[in-house]
Each structure stands twice: as C-alpha cells, then as structure tokens.
Amino acid sequence: MFPSRLPPGVQATRSLAAHRDGMTPRELPARLLTRRARPRSLRARLLWAFLVPLAVVLAVVGTAATAAVRGELLGQVDDRLAAAVDRSAHADGGPRDGEAGDGEAGDGEAGDGEAGDGDGPDFLLVPGQGDGTLGARVVDGAVVESAVIGAEGDGEALPEQRVAVLAGVPPDGAARTVDLGSLGDYRVVATATGGGTIVTGLPLASAEAALARLVAVEVVAGLLGLLAAGAVGAVVVGRTLRPLHRVAATAGRVAELPLSSGEVRLAERVPAAHTDPRTEVGRVGAALNRLLDSVESGIAARQASETRLRRFVADASHELRTPVTSIRGYTELVRRRGGLPEDADASLRRVEAEAVRMSGLVDDLLLLARLDAGRELAVGTVDLTGLVMDAVSDAHAAGPAHHWRVDLPAAAVLAPGDAARLHQVLANLLANVRTHTPPGTTATTRLRAEDGTAVLEVADDGPGIPADLQPGVFERFARGDASRSRASGSTGLGLAIVAAVVEGHGGTVGVDSRPGRTVLTVRLPGATVAELEDDAEDPAVVPSTIS
Template structure:
C-alpha cells in the first residue's frame, strides 16, 4: 500500500518527504526544542540557586576570617575590634582563600588546604585579587588553583595606611560539578525521551494515517483501470474502516466512494448506450446489404442490356460507383460489429512473410505508379493469428500508403523478429500526417483530409479496423510520421518454430 504523497518536500523536488515522515520530524523537532528550553531553564535556575548558596557561604567565610567594623556586643573574643587573621583555618572548608590588602598591597594571604593547613597565594593570584572593589558584588575569577567566587570587604586600616580590604573566595568546583551532572542528566533523559517519543509517535502516526493510505491506494487503483471503452466495472472501494463519518479522513473516504459509484454508474450508462449504437449499426448494416446488392445488380443489368443516353449512362455509372462505396462501408461496419461481439475465425500458424509478399504484389498491381519494396528475412516468420484478419491489416495499410500519398511515392514493407515479436513496418515517403491527427488516427470515423489527399473519399474506418484486428490477435500497432516519412509498425507474437511449406509465388 502506498503512502500519500504531499508534493514537494524539503528533500528536493525529486524525493519529496511523505506526510508521516514530515509529522514525525516536526514532532521530534518541537520536542527537541522543548527539551532544550527546559534544560537551559533548569541550568539557569540551578546555577542561580547554587550561586546564592555560594554567596551565603562566602559571607560566612569572610566573617570567620575577621570582623570588619565593630564586634557584636558581648562577644568574648579577645581579639581587638577590626582584627583580621587570614591564616586562621578554624571552621574554614578546604579551598577557601583569604587575603588582606593595604593600599593595594598584599599584607597577608592564605589558601586552606585539604588537610586544614594554609599556604600563601602566588603573586599572579594576588595581582588579580588586588583589583577588587569592596563596593562591587561578588564575582568569579580564574586563579592558578582553579575557579573561585570572590568578594571584597573593607576592614579597619592598620596605623599608617589609608584603608584595608579583606578578600575572601570559595572554589566553584562543587557548584560547577553539580551543574555538569545536571546537564548530563537532562541531556540523557531528553535523548531517551526523544527516542521513546519518536518510536511511539511513529506507531501512532502510522496508525492514524493508515486510513489516508487506504484512500490513496483506492484512488491509485481506480486511476489504473482501463475506463476509456468497453464494459467497465470498478470493484475498488475505500474500506469501511476508512470511510466513517465524523473524521476528516472518513468524510473524504465517503466522498471518494460516492464519486466512484457515480463514475461506475455513468460508465455503465455509457456502455449501454454504446451497445445500443453498435447493435443499431450492425442491424442497419445487415439490412442495407440486400438493397445495396439489388441496386448494384439492377444498375449493371441496365448498363449491359439497355440502350441509354450518354447522360443516363453517366448517372447509372455514378449510382453503381456510389453503391459499391456504400457496400464497402457496410462491410467495414459489419466487420467492426463482429469484432465487438467477438465473432472471429480460428487462429492458426500464419507465414507472415508470405502474406506480405502476396498483399504487396496485389498493391503493386493496383498502383503501378508507386515504387514498392520488400525487406524480408531469409527464414519464414510464423505468427499465431487468424490469417484473414492479418491479411486485412496488411491490405488496409498498403492501401492507405497508396491512397493518401501522391503518385511515385516509395513504399517499403519490412518484416523483422525482435524478442519474440514479429514486426511488420509499412513506410512511405509521402507528405506525412498532421501531428494534430496522430492521437486520433485509429479512432472510428476519424479523418484528416486536410493532411492528406481527400480524393480517395476515406470513410475513416480503415485504421480503426486495423487496430481492432491487430489487438484481437494479441498485437499492437504504432505510427510515427514526419514530412517525407510515415511508418506504421505492427507487432504480433511469434508462434513456436515449426516447418510450414511455402507456396511458390505465382
């Protein structure tokens, strides 16, 4: 079952995406955007929360290192007010740094180690910390020992200085590790969720679009049915599961079934009308045979036995000519009627090359002014067909090549065998066929007198009979034409090889 094609897609005009693929991709794209937004928002929220905790811890660490300003009343600490001891590691967690600056110069500094001891900061780190302004909010710096969040606070100056600054810092490694773990967790869960959503969405979308695919399959099947002629039935319908009212797809399914029913009814009416016309033509042709034969007989009798004036003789000869033409038309109509009703002769092995020789000889005898050429294989080409019908095909094609071309036209008849098919081509060097007439050239009563000579008085049935006879014998016929070259090609299935004695040419 084919999926509905929605036209052009992002994959290019040559490879459009199916609707279900587009829906899956759009759904996954939206989910990816949502997961990304949630991840970013979660990261920002967690980062803000952890940074706030880090700032609170930073304030506590600064209080442990010293007491900027006056001590609270009742404090029993024996240090004088404003005293700062950066090297005091009591209560400080590993990674905490403290430094005191007087007039921009480092007075003392300490970095708490994992074992609780302290060590001074390097000159490069002190240069970075010396530029901090106590009026600014805490900020983050990258020192030689890692990434830190630091804050500066003013403390009472020592004698002989204008002011002192205490800088306290805490490592952000724990916060950064937590944020990385959060990002990895969110990414992993998002990928797992997208995979699960993609699998579930694929199943759901496929099941949801199954009705639409059934509609597409039904429409495709109807489009491939031969509806142009003959008795036509349309057995294809949209399944009831896809034609339920209440949903968009179900409404379309009901409408499509209604349209198919309407088309089927119209085709049945057309077939009934065609059968009435064909029956009328067949009956009329049968009825016309007898009076036409009588007219021809009485006309010939008068011409042979009575003495009539020249004008009367000319009129009688005209009557005889027109009655013969009408008799030919009636015979063609009867032949088509018999083919429509399946009334045919028995098929047998027919030597195609021999038939071509015989019919071409007859055509040359009736049109000696044209140049007739044969191109035949060395071995007989045998087809399984009704001999009289194949002979009629060749006679009509050769007659057309003579009647619709000027005198002196070269006509070449060739027989070839290609891939199990025997091909007969009749090629003439006439003026060609009007391109506008090519598509309807095998239609009954189709004429193109403006494209070829109108003197022959064609009835427009010759090529229709040719096509009907060829198709009745399991073959095909094609035509190609351009000024100076018109070719009809008939292909018939080759019979199983067997010996057929050829009659000597008379």
Template sequence: MRTRLLVFVTATLILVCAAMALTTALAQRAYLIGDLDGRVTNAAARSLDGAALHPENDDDLGFLDGNGHPAGLLAARLDEDGTIVAAEVVREGAAPKDLTAPQLTALADIAPDGTRHTRTVPGLGTYRVAAVESGGIRVLTGLPMDDVQRVIGGLTVAGAAVAVAGLLVAGCVCTVVIRRQLRPLGRVAAAAAEVSRAPLDRGEGVGLTRVPARDADPDSEAGQVGAALNRMIDHVESSLTALRRTEERMRRFLADASHELRTPLASISGYAELMNRDAARIEPVLAWRRVRAESARMTGLVEDLLLLARLAEDRPLHSTEVDLAALVARAVRDARVAGDGHDWQLELRPDAAPPVLGDAVRLHQVVANLLANARMHTPAGTRVVASVTSTPSTCVIQVRDDGPGIPPALLPAVFEPFTRADTSRSRADAGSGGSGLGLAVAAAITEAHGGHIRVDSVPGRTEFTIELPVTEVELETRTAADAMTRDTGQSGSFAAASASGSAG
C-alpha cells in the first residue's frame, strides 16, 4: 500500500511540475514572440518611410545605409505582383549584403498585409518577417529569432531544472510524511496480525493485543481504523467470554440433569430389585407407591426440561385472553391445599386485574411454581401473599413471603436451571425438595409472553414480581376511559360524589 501511494503521489507531482513548466514556457515564448513582433512591425514602418523618400525606384534600399539598424535586419522591395525586386541584410561593421536566390525563395509568397510570418532563411537562420504596403510602396522587413529562441531555450531548461529539483525535494518530503503518517497503520496491521494468530478456535480470546491509544485517535483516518479494530477485539473477547460461560452452564446443566434423573431411577431400580429378590418381606403396595412417586418425580423433571427446550426454540404458545385475578386465586387455593402449614393470603381489587394475552395453563404454572417455591423453602407458619395490580400498560403479579430470604450471592443466578438455596433457606419438607427448575421455568414462560420477572430479597421479606403486557383491547379501553374522565371534568366528579353518597 505504501509503495502504491508513493508512486501515486510521485506521478501526481510529476504531472503538476510538467504542467507548470509547460505553462511557464508557453507564456514566456508568447511574451518574447509578441515583443519581437512589435519590433518587426516598427522596423517595417521605418523601412516603409525610408522607401517613400524615393518612390520612383522600386529597387531602392538606400534607407539601409543609415545608422540605427540592428545587425541581421532584413529588408526587401516588392513589385505590384508581390515579387521581391531587391533584398539586403544588415551586417555589423559592414555594408548591407544582397540576398542570394535560395534566400529570396525562402521569403517568397508573403502578402503585404502586415501579418508576421516565421521563415527559415538559408545561411541566416530563422526570421520573423512581415510585409506592408502604403501608397503603392511595398516593403518586406524581418528580424532574426535566434536570440529569442536562445532565451526561450534557456528559460525552458532553467524551468525544467527547477521543476526537477522541486520534484525531488517534494518527493523526499512526501516520502517522509507518508511514511510517518502510515506508521500507525503499520502498527494497526501488526495488532490485527497478532489477533489473527490467537487460538480463537479453542475459545482462547482473553488478553488479545490492542492497538495503542496513540494509534486509536478518532480525529485521524488511521486512528479511526485503530479504534474500530479495538472495538472489534472487545466484541470478540466478550463473545468468547459469553460462549465459555454458555458452555460452562451447559456442562453444569447436563451434570445436574443427569444427577436429578439418576436419583429417581436408582430408587425405582432398587425397589424393583428388592421385590424380585425377596417379595415376601417387601410390602408390594409400599414398593409400588415409591416406584410411582419416583416415576412421577422423574416425569415432572423431564417435562420441565422439555418445556425449557421448547421455549428456548421460540415455539409459539397458545394465546387467548387470560383473567389473571381468577388464575392467581385458583393457584393460591391449590397452594393452601398442598401446604396448610403456611398462612396463604390473596390481595385483589375489582379493577386491578385486566386481561392479558397468553397461555392460561403456562401462566398458572408460573404462579404455582412461585407459590411452591415459597412453600418448600420457608418454614411452617410463614406468611405468603399473592397480589395482582396493574399499570397503564402492564399487569403485575407479586408473590412475597416473610421467610428467611435468599442469600445475596445466589440472587444473580436464582432463575438459572438447577439453582437451589438449600444451604441457607429452610425447607418445609426436606424430603420433598424441588429439582431447581421451577424458577427457571417461570422465567422462561414469562419471557415467552413478552414480560419479565425479577426478585428482591432481604431477611424477612422475599418478593417475586412478574410484569405482563395487557392486551391492545384493554389499552384502547383504558385510553378511552381516561379521555372521557378528562372531558367530563367536574361533571364526572359530581357523579362520583353522588354515587358515593348513595352508597353511604
């Protein structure tokens, strides 16, 4: 790239210098030729005045005998047909000399109209000549161009020399400047080459080489390239870090899933083996109950895993309008039956449960999982409150308890699969602990409905909050109601006051 840029700059400088030299040479030549043409015109006028002294002699060139004529001046008399009758050239320190026949031939066919012509006269050189006429007298006059041509040649050579010298200086300066300006690009290229040699295919992207800060200045073109490369490297590192975390979570997920599935399978296999070996000493009903319980536990675990996989693939859910107030009320009633040792409470307002668009079965599963989580991880007598409220655009479900709370270190991962708080939160029933998928399933279902879930926990208070978007019909109804309330103004206030008075 550097070589191509230098060649381009050098070629541009050559063209500029050549154009400047050519323009200068043409301008100088035009000036010198114009000055010579002026002197030729003046010399022709003087020759015409001198010939007018003896108009009767068509071949009289006596006016050349006087002083003041420059050496090399050429003068001739023409007849009516434009033919040269007599022609002489002024010599320095000697009498004028007649022109020879070849010289006269070189000056033939010049009309006496004052136009300047360039003719090469054998033995004399190149001349600038003009023929004029006045009162029947025709005179041809010429001056040599050798001095002008020498001056033009000298100026051209000098201009070319100056142009070449300037070109060399400019080329050197440009070379130094370009090398200096492209040096940051070289360092950027070196950083990019270093990154390309990193073992990114093995996920090793931490500590990649960065472009130095001095080469990442956004005020320069090279700096913009360096800054863009640094941003790309940051993105690569963050992507690789996220990939490693995903792989670690996947390995942990597989290990936890294998462990959770192995436990009920081991129980089923153990009871089956005992029944085969000593069926008389093992009560069949008790054994089959344990087998069925472990089988149900394993079935629930597999169904939860399958649901998480389906939700991760963005498979569409069944959508219909769901009454969250009724849904939460049913979930609380079911939780009260399953765990009568807790204080279950429901908080609803008649106008605080707008319909949402979603899958009623899955949303019921979300609330049931949150209530089951509170039942299993809090001691008996804990107060658990489920409430439904709303905002102009969302419907909010909250499940809170006054149990021991979730450890702060566990809060960031509480919605990840197989996350348990057994080490710090008491269980109501140690033998019936969950698999650690309940909150993960709740979060996945909530996100699939376009909502989000969060948890806030301190000792003595743990609160899970679910926000779901309300349906567009409900939004339009609320907007119309708000507009009507604003339009009615005091009339609406009067009506409300009248209603309150009647109720009282």
C-alpha cells in the first residue's frame, strides 16, 4: 500500500502516540505555593474603606457609652452605700462580747439586732437596709461577725473562704469593689469605730446586669448597623462603578478584535452618558474614546498602505511573469539552434538559470499576494500520510546527497485543506533542509495526530539556525548566515509561504533549533485517523537503504 510509493534510500519507522505535557503530582504543591494572592477589586476596597472606619467609630462610641453608664451606675450604688454606711454607724452597738461599752447600744433601735437572735451584726439588721446588704465587724484584723441580708430580711452567714477579703479592706471610708465568689462583686466601705472596724457593702449584680444588657444591645445594634451599611454601601458603590464596568467592557470588546491584519473597524465606543469630563469615570471614558479614534485612524492608514502594497506586488508579479517567460523561451530557442561559441552558450545557460530563478520568485510573490488578499483555499480531505511520502520521494530525487527518513503512524492521517498548497508547504520545508544543510545531513519527516490536530515535523541534524534569527525565520526574504548558506539560490520566501498557507488553514507553524537539531513543526486542526484494514501492509515495513 504505502511502501510502494517510497523510493529506495528513504527509511520509515512507526511513530508512537505522543503524550501531552502535564503537571506531575509533585509539581502541584509548588505550583499552588507560587500563586500570588488574588487582588481585591475596587468595589471590595471601597466597601472596606467605608465599613472599617464605621466599625471603629461604633466601637469607640459603644465603649465610651458603656464607661459613662458604668460610672453612673457605680455612682448610684455609692450613694446608696453611703446611706447604708450612715445607718450602720448610727446603729452600731459594739462587739457582741458582753461588754456594752458606754451602754448606748441597748436602746430600741439596736434591739432589733440583739446578739441573742444570732442573725448578724446589730448594725446590719436595722430598718432601711435593703436585700443583699453586707455587714461585717473587724477586730484586730480578724472578722468577728459578718452577715448579708437575705430575701426574707434576715441575716445569712457569709462563706468562710470570703470573710478574709473583708478583713483586708482599709478603714478609710472610700468605696471599693471586691469579689465575694458566689455572692458576686460588692461595693464596700470600711469605717473605724470605737469597737474596731465595720464593713458595709452593697451588691453590684443589678448594675452589672444592666451593663451586660447595654453591651449586648450595642453589639447587636452595631452588627445590624454594619450589615445594613454594608448592603447600602454595596448598592451605592455598585451603581457608582457601573459606568466604569461599561468602559472596561468596551475596552475588552475592542481587545478581542483581530487588529493585526485585514480591514478593521472599531465600532465600539463608550456611551456618551459615561464620558462626562466632570467625573473621574467620565474622563476615563472620554480618554478611551479618543484613544479608539486614534487607533482606528492608524489602522485604516495601515490597511490602505498594505492594500496598495499588495496590489503593487500582485500587479508587478503578474506583469513580470510574461517577460520572464519570454526570456526563458528565447534563450532556450537560441540554445537549441546551436552553432554558438562555447562562452556564448554558457552565458545563455546562466541567463536561462537566472530566468528560472526569477520565475520562481515571481510565482512566490504572486502566491503571497493572493494569500494576503484573502483568497479562499480549495478545501477538501487531504491524505497527509500519502502527501508526506510523495514529498519525501521528491526531496530524495532532488537531494540524493542527504539522508531522508519518514516516521509515520500505523494509520492514515486525514485533514481538511488544499492538497496542492499543503504539498507546497511540505515541499518548501524539505527544500529548506536541502538548501541550508550540508550533504550527508539526515532529515526526518514525522506525522502524527494529537487530539484532533495533525502534527507534521521536519527535523534535521544540520548546523541549526542561530538564536537571533529564529524569531524572524518565517518572515519574507529572511536570510540565514553562513552556517545555512544560500549557495543554491534561495529567495527567502519559502518559509514565509509555509507560514501563510498554514495560517490560511487555521494552523500554526513553529521552529526549535540548536546546533545538531532543527525541528520545524506544523499543526493543522480538524485531523482524523483512518484505520487500515487487517490485510493492509504495515507502512513501518519499508525496504530502504540510507544514501
């Protein structure tokens, strides 16, 4: 089947399906670590700039309000405590040790708290003292009696582990806050008397509960306020930035236009409503419109210049074909008549050779002009496998001093395209190897299909293309240096035609070169694989010799 189309001197091998490059599991964590943090949008930054100061203000106001209310509540407790201390001082009858002192403790007021009833100190259980009022007598640094008024109005003993706290209160008449464990915080005052020191206190539970409710209300109200402010701010910021989004959308649509070649019209503009110079967004929109006007004018001028140049090249190429053909015909006619001196015959041969070269150059220029003008290609199904074998056979006949090899898959690779132009692509690639590499160079043509894309490679082990020349290798009239000489008369248009034809098929072409290895790669979309029948001859088995 396929082998009969390959001449001797061409070696064929079967290619294996290439694996696509991908990340290994070891590379994934490093890739994740190297990713930069995602930047915040302008809307997010504006919302944060609004909400953070608002939260700080609410926190400061809440703290100040809580401190003020706490001071007011403590002042009220201290006023009631001063009254309780005064009642205790008037009702104090001395310690309960059987010594009546000056005998004034036996009146009726103190009688409500006689030592014999065992409910608490006599100065505590007097009319006017409220629930939770605390009283203790300290003698020689020790508490001799203490109690707290219960809900029923009678005295209840204090926990023994908290009595020592009361003994340490200085008798200076100043109000202090002490922690009495299960009883909570108390506001206490110690005053010196003739029988020692009495300590009077009032609970802070009600004040602390009021402060806790105030803090809870402040927190809930602050959070609700922040949420409401955030929602309103998001709506306001979104409406404010909407014109900027439209400006960005216009710029994005313009960026997606193919501006590199062809006739381009930039119909996109920022609406006039968003170009008000009195606003920041309006100034941006107006500047973008002016930029688009300038770009459109420049592109139109470039397109007109390119159109004139292409027309000139096409007309000149077309007009040159006739005189060049005439020169070739007349020189050939003169040579056939014979009878010319040897030097004249040699001159005519040189004239004919240069005419042939000029004819090829004119044909190449005309082809490029037609491709630039957007001439449609004749699209059909092309057997790339057979195309490769035909082109390599021709290259072997034209350059027997080189070693030609093919690396084909086990099945035919088909792709939509213009068969004549794709054959010219492959012929130019092989001619480039034959022209710019020394005799004895091995050139390998590979073909494979990858995910619906036909990949055609022409590799050689020649001297390579200098790195500084590789970016422009597919430009027109690109010339190499001495390492890839043009001794055979290269016009510098072969690879330019390759690039133009491949781009016309929607594909890509690339080069990878270093000393000892040069690979020109063509990728064509829409490839399919036609499986061979079971009795078809294996294309990998090809009788060949390396020439």
